[in-house]
Amino acid sequence: MxxxxxxxxxxxxxxxxxxxxxxxxxxxxxxxxxxxxxxxxLNSVCINFVAFNKILYPGHLxxxxxxxxxxAVAAAEASVAIAIIINIYRRLVNIDVxxxxxxxx
Amino acid sequence: xxxxxxxxxxxxxxxxxxVGTGLTGNxxxxxxxxxxxxxxxxxxxxxxxxxxxxYFFVLGKVGGAFQKVLGFNMxxxxxxxxxxxxxxxxxxxxxxMMLIVITTVSFMVHIYSLGYMKGEKGFxxxxxxxxxxxxxxxxxxxxxxxxxxxxxxELVGVSSFLLIGFYYEKDSAVAASKxxxxxxxxxxxxxxxxxxxxxxxxxxxDFITLTGPNSPAFTxxxxxxxxxxxxxxxxxxxxxxxxxGKSAMFPLHIWLPDAMEGxxxxxxxxxxxxxxxxxxxxxxxxxxxxxxxxxxxEIVAWVGGFTSLFAAVIACTQYDIKxxxxxxxxxxxxxxxxxxxxxxxxxxxxxxxxxxxxxxxxHAFFKALLFLGAGAIIHSVHSNYMNEMGGLRKYxxxxxxxxLIACLAIAGIPPFAGFFSKDEILVAAFHHNKVLFxxxxxxxxxxxxxxxxLYFNVFWGKDQHYHHTPHEAPATMTVPLIVLAIGSTFAGxxxxxxxxxxxxxxxxxxxxxxxxxxxxxIALVGIGIATxxxxxxxxxxxxISIALGGFYTAAFNKFYIDQVYxxxxxxxxxxxxxxxxxxxxxxxxxxxxxxxxxxxxVASDKIKGFQSGQLQQYxxxxxSGVIGLALxxxxxxxx
Numbered sequence: 001m002x003x004x005x006x007x008x009x010x011x012x013x014x015x016x017x018x019x020x021x022x023x024x025x026x027x028x029x030x031x032x033x034x035x036x037x038x039x040x041x042l043n044s045v046c047i048n049f050v051a052f053n054k055i056l057y058p059g060h061l062x063x064x065x066x067x068x069x070x071x072a073v074a075a076a077e078a079s080v081a082i083a084i085i086i087n088i089y090r091r092l093v094n095i096d097v098x099x100x101x102x103x104x105x
Numbered sequence: 106x107x108x109x110x111x112x113x114x115x116x117x118x119x120x121x122x123x124v125g126t127g128l129t130g131n132x133x134x135x136x137x138x139x140x141x142x143x144x145x146x147x148x149x150x151x152x153x154x155x156x157x158x159x160y161f162f163v164l165g166k167v168g169g170a171f172q173k174v175l176g177f178n179m180x181x182x183x184x185x186x187x188x189x190x191x192x193x194x195x196x197x198x199x200x201x202m203m204l205i206v207i208t209t210v211s212f213m214v215h216i217y218s219l220g221y222m223k224g225e226k227g228f229x230x231x232x233x234x235x236x237x238x239x240x241x242x243x244x245x246x247x248x249x250x251x252x253x254x255x256x257x258x259e260l261v262g263v264s265s266f267l268l269i270g271f272y273y274e275k276d277s278a279v280a281a282s283k284x285x286x287x288x289x290x291x292x293x294x295x296x297x298x299x300x301x302x303x304x305x306x307x308x309x310x311d312f313i314t315l316t317g318p319n320s321p322a323f324t325x326x327x328x329x330x331x332x333x334x335x336x337x338x339x340x341x342x343x344x345x346x347x348x349x350g351k352s353a354m355f356p357l358h359i360w361l362p363d364a365m366e367g368x369x370x371x372x373x374x375x376x377x378x379x380x381x382x383x384x385x386x387x388x389x390x391x392x393x394x395x396x397x398x399x400x401x402x403e404i405v406a407w408v409g410g411f412t413s414l415f416a417a418v419i420a421c422t423q424y425d426i427k428x429x430x431x432x433x434x435x436x437x438x439x440x441x442x443x444x445x446x447x448x449x450x451x452x453x454x455x456x457x458x459x460x461x462x463x464x465x466x467x468h469a470f471f472k473a474l475l476f477l478g479a480g481a482i483i484h485s486v487h488s489n490y491m492n493e494m495g496g497l498r499k500y501x502x503x504x505x506x507x508x509l510i511a512c513l514a515i516a517g518i519p520p521f522a523g524f525f526s527k528d529e530i531l532v533a534a535f536h537h538n539k540v541l542f543x544x545x546x547x548x549x550x551x552x553x554x555x556x557x558x559l560y561f562n563v564f565w566g567k568d569q570h571y572h573h574t575p576h577e578a579p580a581t582m583t584v585p586l587i588v589l590a591i592g593s594t595f596a597g598x599x600x601x602x603x604x605x606x607x608x609x610x611x612x613x614x615x616x617x618x619x620x621x622x623x624x625x626x627i628a629l630v631g632i633g634i635a636t637x638x639x640x641x642x643x644x645x646x647x648x649i650s651i652a653l654g655g656f657y658t659a660a661f662n663k664f665y666i667d668q669v670y671x672x673x674x675x676x677x678x679x680x681x682x683x684x685x686x687x688x689x690x691x692x693x694x695x696x697x698x699x700x701x702x703x704x705x706x707v708a709s710d711k712i713k714g715f716q717s718g719q720l721q722q723y724x725x726x727x728x729s730g731v732i733g734l735a736l737x738x739x740x741x742x743x744x
Contacts, residue, residue: 022728025721025724026721026724026725026728027721097719097720097721098719100718100720101717101718101719102718103718104716104717104718
């Protein structure tokens with residue numbers, strides 16, 4: 001399907017996704033958006049795994065399995081995070097990250 | 106070989122009694138604690154007698170001398186292969202003799218206290234501490250090494266402190282107990298330094314090695330001189346300082362008269378018969394080394410001689426009967442020290458040593474008797490002052506008779522015990538140094554004088570106005586008096602030189618009439634003067650005291666030694682030593698610490714802003730850290 005696509009295309013894509021995710025995590029104030037940014041970061045990593053596996057070790061499947069694990073872990077993490085966010089919402093009636101500053105000195 | 110391992114029970118029984126009664130004392134009636142304590146001591150007394158019999162008569166002499174036997178031994182602290190601290194039981198003539206003295210007097214005092222302390226608040230506490238004291242004192246005398254001795258030495262000090270301060274609601278008792286503790290503790294500092302010096306030079310704590318014929322103490326530490334004396338002499342002097350503190354030798358004697366604030370049985374047990382002779386025992390224990398360091402022994406003799414004279418003079422002027430007895434104790438212990446100081450080593454040369462131990466033995470009986478008698482008097486009159494007493498012989502017949510026996514014994518009238526032991530001391534002093542002999546001769550006369558001054562003032566003369574008619578003490582108190590009176594009468598006939606000698610080789614003594622007759626003569630003179638002055642209350646004694654003027658006032662005020670101490674501590678030490686140290690502590694030591702705390706506080710105030718609670722700030726710091734690290738690795742790997 002992607003025969004002949006050079007590896008640095010994949011890498012550029014994943015790097016761009018990674019930094020978009022970082023940017024989103026640092027800048028957006030909405031917790032849900034921040035969670036989505038984390039998913040972007042994880043997916044950029046997954047692309048890297050798959051690409052390296054396909055091009056460097058064509059006969060192997062380790063990179064693919066790693067990706068599957070990351071997806072599973074990300075799903076679990078997202079569910080926990082959403083549970084926390086819902087609880088925060090019940091308490092503070094909004095989910096703006098700047099309001100959650102009680103955990104300090 | 107006879108098995109002496111059971112002797113460890115001599116230590117364990119009082120310890121068990123102390124712990125048991127100390128923990129459960131409040132649950133039973135007080136008298137139960139008293140009876141348990143007395144029974145324990147009774148068993149101990151039997152054990153001591155059995156041990157003495159087996160040691161002296163069954164085991165007997167091996168090769169013409171009594172051997173040192175290790176009844177029990179275990180290593181407690183293993184410092185190096187050569188240097189280790191043991192806990193054990195060492196039996197030799199002097200320790201076996203001390204076992205007898207301590208258990209006898211302690212047993213008698215226990216019985217006596219059942220009557221004397223009856224109905225007192227803290228009756229159970231009294232008996233459990235008495236057991237603690239017996240435990241510590243027995244541990245002290247059977248110590249196998251100088252470190253074990255030091256441990257028990259301190260324990261004795263603690264129990265003495267607790268018992269002097271028994272009436273802790275009385276300010277004077279509290280002050281006296283503190284004084285006793287601080288003064289003896291100060292002396293023990295010297296003892297500790299001495300132990301460290303000695304063990305550093307010889308590499309052992311063990312008494313058998315230290316006092317044996319090939320003792321490392323004879324060879325080491327001789328070369329290094331300090332202020333004209335070798336290091337070994339210095340270590341002996343420091344050890345003697347500890348002994349002088351416990352035995353109330355001048356100038357560390359100030360605690361003993363005040364210690365009379367404790368209950369009278371305590372004074373009899375601790376401050377007359379047992380603990381205060383620990384210093385004498387210590388010197389006797391280390392005697393071969395002391396003898397090797399002649400200049401140290403010389404100091405022991407002079408300190409002893411001076412103290413005995415000094416205390417005898419003060420004893421002649423005091424009115425509190427317990428204080429008279431306290432100064433008399435100091436004086437007699439001074440005599441024992443003097444006898445050790447003039448003694449040689451081995452055979453007949455060691456006459457002074459044997460005399461000292463003999464006097465220790467007999468003195469324990471008659472001085473305990475005197476104190477217990479004084480207790481019976483105080484019990485019936487409710488006063489300590491002899492000028493508030495008089496004519497008591499009619500009311501207290503048994504106390505009177507036993508007290509008279511004790512007075513005759515301490516004055517050195519034959520055939521009572523004191524005559525024999527004092528005679529040996531005088532003989533030993535005569536052959537060594539005429540000045541010391543003159544001092545002890547004078548002391549012998551003064552002893553007779555002040556004891557009979559006390560006797561006549563209390564038992565003769567006119568009746569005073571008592572609150573109620575004085576009555577004889579109960580049987581629990583009179584029986585110990587009678588037992589001790591029998592001891593004071595017959596203890597002198599024990600052939601001591603066949604049992605306890607400096608090198609454990611028995612020798613023959615014979616009464617030297619050339620010295621015994623003048624000694625008895627001066628004692629009779631002392632008694633005669635006391636009879637003239639005090640048998641009837643007369644004004645002559647007052648006139649004499651006025652004629653003596655300043656000297657009498659000085660002696661009455663104990664030569665102002667207490668005031669000198671107060672001056673030195675309050676005016677000099679507190680102002681010029683303690684205050685600068687306190688200033689240094691407050692400002693330099695504490696100041697440095699405060700400064701550190703202040704800097705930390707300010708710094709933490711400044712940097713706590715980093716922890717803002719803003720999640721995205723943390724994430725930014727984290728990401729920049731990761732990027733920084735990544736750049737660092739790239740840089741490192743590409744070079």
